[in-house]
Every structure is written in C-alpha cells, then in structure tokens.
Amino acid sequence: MADQGTPEQPRAESKSRVPQGKRARWTLGRALAQVAVVILVIVALFPFVFMLRVAFSSARDYLSGIKVLSAPLTFENFTEVYSSTELGRYLFNSLLYSILTTLIVLVIGSMAGFGLSKARNALVRDNVMFFVLSTRMGPPVVFAVPLFLLMTNLLLVDTRVGMILVYTFYNLAFAIWLMYGFFREVPPEIEEAGLLDGLSPLSVFRRISLPLVVPGLMATGILVFIFTWNEFFYALVLTRDVAKTFPAMVPQFFGAFRVEWGQMLAASTMGIIPPLVFGLLIRKYLVRGLSLGSVR
C-alpha cells in the first residue's frame, strides 16, 4: 500500500493520543495495556512451549496433569520415535521436496514474474494474473480427486517425482505473484540503461533485474519452502510410505488403543525446526507474502 502522506507530513506515531515515550506516567490504561501485551505473548507461545515440554517428558509425566510442567527432561521420546518409525526418511522427503520445489519454482516463477511485469497489454495481464491467483484461492481439496486418479494412472502415487510435480504446481502461482511485485519495484531507468549499453532484454533480466531482487527472491523462496514443508493434505492423499512427508506421518501416532503424545510431539519438534528458523529469518517479508503482496 503506498504511503498516502506527503514527505513533509509527520509520521503516524504522533497521531496517537497516548503520551509519547516510555518515560511517560503509568496510568491504569497503560498498565492494563502492558499486561495485555504480556498475556498476548504467553498465549501466542504457550502451545509451542508446551509442545517442547511434552516432547521432553516421559509418558508417565505428561499424563499426570499439571505436574508435567516441572517434570525432569528426558530424550526417550526422541529415541523411541526414531527407532520405531521412519521419521528420518519423512524429514528427508520433506526437505527434498521443499528445497527442489523452491529452486524450480524460483527459476520458473521469476521468469514469469518478470515477463508479466513488463506486459503492456493490461487485459491480458489481468487475466493471466487472475488465472494465476486462482490457484492460491482454490481449495486444494477440490483437486484431490482428479490429481489422485491422474497420479494413480501415471503410476506416480507415492513417488518423489510425483510429489515434486504436485508441489511445483501448488506454489508456482504464488511465487509468480510475489516476484511480479518485486520486479515492479525495480527502477526502470536501470534496466533502460542496460538496454542502452547493448544488452538484450533477457540479459537485462539475468544480469540487472535479477540481482536487484535478490531479497525478494530469498523471501519468496523461503515462503515457498515453508508452504511446501507444512503441506499436509496432498501428502496425506498422494503418498503411502516411500514418499511420505513429515506432516503426513503425524496421524499415525493416533493409534487404535492410545495416542503416543510424547512421540508425536517429539517428531513435531524435529519437524517444525526448518519452517520456524527460516520463517523468523525472513520475518520482514512474511506478512507481505501471506497477504499476497498487498501489504509492504
């Protein structure tokens, strides 16, 4: 969203009625607000912290109520889950798909994003963008049945190739949309200068525009990585065992007789490390990505 103020106008901060600066007096309202913030952080982080707590607790402890919060730490869930399930393989698959999909999608998506950013014909461009956007809007469940039948016929069910194809399709539109936005921020003068120097448009793309959008590439790439890593539905329907991903293995902890909470959360702890780490790395771009570029 473009800044609606002129350069001379003071920043929005001073529009607040509240006395400025942290050195102001503590009123009741301010105290309540401070407490609210603390509660907010607790609410936001508690489930995550709890997950870690249970992952490092023994079964007896996490089934005995509040006491689990002060129980001794143990690695038994981790050793158990690694020995009784193929967690290693599933994490590897998730990593493989996320990385390869990101690479493929960045290459193809940046090319398409660049091309679309230069398109003069608004009608064509708008329609292509709508077409592209609809894959972000459309519920994945709608394509479950045809994709499942298609992949069954192509013998691609439970194959790594199949999953990478599916994830490429799943993320491509999103990547194009984001890269389109980033390319439009490149000052045209720099690209014109390149043309004047005798470069072909494609060389301009490769040698001038692309390097200028590296932060955007990284942001898009990491978002694609996270979306692919977290994807569950297609993994559930289109994999059996060989090509299964980390999220798709979580249901198997809900056994017939009882639920292996500890092991499940231990596996989950291992599995959320990549999206958490990478997501926090690009937190500047997270909101932009999730809102499809409409908020900078």
Added chain:
Amino acid sequence: MRLSKRHYLILLGPTLLILFAMLAFPTAYVFSISLRDYKLTDPTAGNPFVGLENYKTLLSDPEFFSALWRSVLFTVGSVALTFVVGMAIALLLNRRDIRGTGLTRTAILVPLILTPLVIGATYRFMLDRDNGIINEFLALVGLQRIPFLADPAWAMTSVILVDVWQWTPFAVLVLLAGLESLPVGPFEAARMDGASRWGEFWYITLPLLAPVIAVVLLIRTMDAFREFDKIFIMTGGGPGIATQTLPIFLYRSGFQDFDMGFSAATGVVMLIIVTVVSSFYVRRIHSAGE
C-alpha cells in the same frame, strides 16, 4: 522495456505449460469425473456417464447442506473473531508507551509459521478431556472438565478458536502495517474538534483502513473456507458430523466412502462458490497492490 513475442515465450512458456498441465487439466478432469458414476472399489462397473446425477444427489443430500452450513459457520466465526481480536491487538501494539512491542511482533509470528497440522495435533492434546493441560487447569481451580473436542456443541467452538489462534497474528501484522502508514492530518484535525477516542476510531481509523481490512477479510475468508488440516487432526469432522465442513465432507466421500463422482461434484460446487466470492475481490487486491 519492450519484450518481443519470443521473449514472452521463453519467460512465460514453462509457467503456462505447468499451469495448463496441472490446473486446466485437473479442473477439466474434475468436471468430467463429476459426471460419472465412479466408485473406486468397483472397477468392473466401467464408470458410466450419468450426467448431472451426482449433482442431483448432492443437492438433495441433507449432509451436504449440513457441511455447507458448518463451512459458513466456521468461516464467518473464524474471520469475524480474527478481525475483531486482530484489530484490538493491532491498536494495542500501535501504542508507543508500552515496552516489548518489537518482541511481541516477533513472538506472534510463531503461530503463523508452525505447521498447521502440528498446531492441530498439539491442541488436540491440550484440549483432551482427561489428560489435556487446559482441563487440568480447570480442574485445579475447581471447575468442571470440558470435553472440548468430544462434545458436539463445544467442538465447533474449539476448532474455530484454534484457527483464530493461528491466524489472528496475520490480521494483527497487516492491520498494524496499515495503521502505521495512516496520515496524521485527519487525526490532528479530529482532536482539535474534540472527537472522542471511539469516535476517532470509528469515523477516521476504520474508513482509512478500509482497503487493508478488505485484504485481511478476503484472504482470511478464502483460507478459512479451505481449512482442512487442523479440523482433520483434531476432530476428523466429529463428533458425528458436528465439525464436518465442506473440505472434510469432500475428503470423506472421496477417500473413505470412495465415491469419486460424488466427491468430484462436491469439489466443483466448492470451486464455483470460491470463484464467485473471490472474483468480487480479486480486482480489489490487485489494485491495492499497485
């Protein structure tokens, strides 16, 4: 910079190829399947063409309308709550006089990037009637335990609240960015005219934020409508069909009842709903992104 047709071909070729193969084709395919009697466990039947039979069955199936209603309930409930709570928190974090807002903004990113399925699974444990930590707290203070996910009345509420927990940070951050880029002029003028805080919010803040709010509402609506992971792992659509939204309904008919034709018809209907609703707003987002 002018690009020739050849350039466009090179730049956009692979994209169009993939999108055609994996979007146009499956879309056409799902239409085609929806017009057949296609039972996965009956390969000998030959999947005969039955025209609009599946749609007739679908539109006279009370369970479909129940699922549609649940989807509406879930979507409206989650979006409304996310917006109201998100707006409140955004206003809170916009204050300059409290500490830790920077840390808070990072902390609330966590719900957004955690794997939704993991979120659902963790909450399933936390909300368990007998072993869940939330019920342990309730019991500690002498309240009765609540079967959050096993009682039909509570289940939908619980599922909505978990979705709100995950997505409110998104609303907060977007609205916050919006708040921060609002011009100061109208506010100063309002203060000079003696407007109340509520009046200021209602008559100035909200209208100025309208484009941003529209973005939040649209994206949240689309995401809530297609939500599957968390509901699947927390209740599986249950108890009974209390939390069976359209995506769960589609999954069940296709991958538990194995009636592909019927499931495909459900998918087509969902696609129509989504297209109609989003075509109103897609232009809005597009122009907001300019």
Added chain:
Amino acid sequence: MKKSLTREDFLRASGGALASVYLLGLAGCGGQGTSSGPQGGPPDHHAFEGDTLKLLLKEGYEIEAIQKYKGDFEQATGTTVETEVYDEPTARQKFILDSNSKTGTYDITSVSFWNLPEYHRASYLEPLDAWIAKARDPWLDPKAIPKTAMNVMSVDGQLYALPHTIIGGMLFYRKDLFEKHGIKPPQTTADVLSAAKKLKEAEPSISPFTGRGAPTFASLGTWLGWTWGYGAKLYDDNMCPHATDPKFVQGMSDLLTLMQDYGPEDAASLTFTQAGEKFSSGNAAMMFDTTGFGGIFEDPELSKVAGKVGFSLPKGPAGNPLQWTYLEGLGISAYSQNKDLAWLFLQWRMSNETTRKEALELGRYDVPNLNVLHSDEYAKLTKKKGVSDYTKKLPQAWENITLEHWPFVPEFAKIGDTFMQQVSSAISSGQTAEQAMQAVQPKLDGISKDAGYCK
C-alpha cells in the same frame, strides 16, 4: 491391468520431464506387476532370507499373537516382519487406497468378513485356493480350521483369507453384582432391561450397560445382532431396507434405551475397545458384544473384574439368540511383491505351534484351531484358570452364528456408516428409535437404489 514396459517408461518420463535427471534417480518406483502365483511344492523356509513383510493390521486381541510371536517366524525364515495397527475404518481405508494405486505397500492385511464382497469385486486380494493346493507348508493343518469359517471367508467359492477369529454374540455380566442384589442372570432381552433398571438404582456409580455406539460400520454388528433376537432383519432378500418395520424398531428401541438411559455418558462414541474397557475396569455391569472378550475379561492382568464375570447367550422375544457374527482372517494383497513369503506367514500364524502358544500363554481361549481346542492341555488350563464357564459356552455361541440378518454386500461399509451415524447421534441426542429409523430409512433406500438393488 499389466501395461507394457515401454508405455510405463514413456508415462514416467513425460511426468518427470520437468525434473532433473538427478530427481529421476531419486524417484521411487511405484508398484508394478505382481508375482505370478504359487510355485509348486512346499517352500524352503529360508528361501526368502533378508526380505521384509509389511502387515496392515486392524486392532483387536487376535493380533497380540502376531506381535508377540513374530520373532519366531523371523528366526525361522531369516526375514523381518513389520506391522502397522489401526482402527478398523482406517485400516480398510489404507488397504483400499494402497490396492487402488497398486503400490503394494502392504503384503498382508487383516480381512474382516464383511469387507470381503467389496474386496472380491475389486480384486484386491490374492485368491488362496491355488496356494493351498500347490504350496502348502507343514505349518498349515487343513483339518485345524473349522470348515464353516473357511466358507465364510470365501466369495463365489474362492477363499480370500485364512481365518484367525470366529466370534459369536454373548452377554457379559457382573455375577458378583447380580448375586449381591438378587438379580437372576439374564436369559432374554427383557431380562437385560429389567436388570439394568434394578442396577441403576442399586449401583448408581456404575453404568448398568455398555456396548458399541461409535458412528462407524464397526459398530453395526451390535445393533443388527440384537434386533435379530426380535426376528427382524434390516434388509430383505432383495436388499430393500426395512428400518421402520415394527419388530425392528422395537428391538432398536430397547437397545437404544439401554445405551441412552443405562449406558455410560460417552456411549455414542464407544468403539469395541473402549466399550470393553468400561466393563473390564469395573465401570459397567453388563456388556453385549462378542465372544472374543471372554478371555480378556477373565485375565487378571488385563481386567479388574476377572473372576466376577458371568456369561450368557440371551434370546430375544422371537426366540432367536442374539448375534454378533464376526469372522476375521489374514489375506494377501493382490499387489504384494512377496506373496510366497506372505503365504508362508499366513500358514505359520494358524499353525498348531503358534495357536497353541496363543491359547496357553496369551489366554486366548477362543483361537479357532480345533486341534488346540480339543487338546488335553487346553482342558487342563481352562479348568485351572477358572474360565470353564466361558469356554463351555463357546461351542454354543459358535453354533448360534447365522448370517441371515447380515448385509453381505460390497456396499456394507457405506450402509454401516450411514446407519450407525444415525444411531450414534440418537444415543447422544435422546432421539427415539422411531424417529431415528424414520430418518435413516430414506438414506438406506438411496444406497440400495444407487447400487442397483431392490428393483
């Protein structure tokens, strides 16, 4: 079904055209063709050393022997046996999806008899007659398994699974509580109802009754078996549903009363394991379910009420014994890549050695191996463990078994799910049997019509 190799290569290459050659190297292979039937003669036990068998199992007491003793098999053959255990609807779903995509992830699967028509129609299971004829191992004694069981596990004369469970209907009751309050052991459905009423007042902290209420096809047996006592069948010979038939409604009404008014508060969600737990933990005074629970309830390590259990085979108003017909066995996936080894495993599982241990060490007194059941050791053990009450009733329970009341059709799962969803919600909402049956009749009509029955 089999495509030529070049066509598969072409499809796979065009599917992977966008990926690098490196990706193709990483791609796993989907399941392709299947091995070509039994090679003649009993196989050498060590012919498959190093191979792995994957079993898809449904939860239940019959898999305990598999999990405990599979080491014996692994040692005897030098192979590895991996098992995955799921609740019944999930196990069926996984098997169907696996079979449909022909991936052959599972070699062996639990087969409930009621899924046989569906599996037979879609050719998901390997027919076993040829294997018995050509590749019988000494492990399998053809006279050991009751003939009726083998017949039930066959469709159109083809055997699809080797039975390892035969179950009939039985009412379990706390004979200590009955004695304490002077209630006579229930011999009819009316007795059950009056006993429940008395127990509710006499023992307010215990649910008088428990049974299956979960909204899946796995619970259907309770309700159709009970109503059979009233001389009512849900479906007639043309597969037309008669849910609103007065006799059927009467039976449903009595059982619904038992679950609503005299059952535990979560009655509407109870699977057989959970319902059993209610009884074995002492929280329920009566349970109508399957004979399989006898050994479990009388095992002091598994049950808090061991030694206090009474067994009866009640009849309904029409004089029919209450049913809970269930047979289960192990079958081989048609897409398995290890059929010879899988067949060896099936035979090992029902061998005299394995079933003997199962009965004597694990206390599974109803293991369907006639050699074991008629042995002296068995007689001695049941006397010593005090389970003769139970084992004496077993032959009668097995004899009472009938399939007349059962919808033995491929649409069984859908029928069961639809019916039980209605019943389950009736249990929790307090709806009457009339209302519930009125509501479910059109749905069942729809299923029959859709499948081409009941013209």
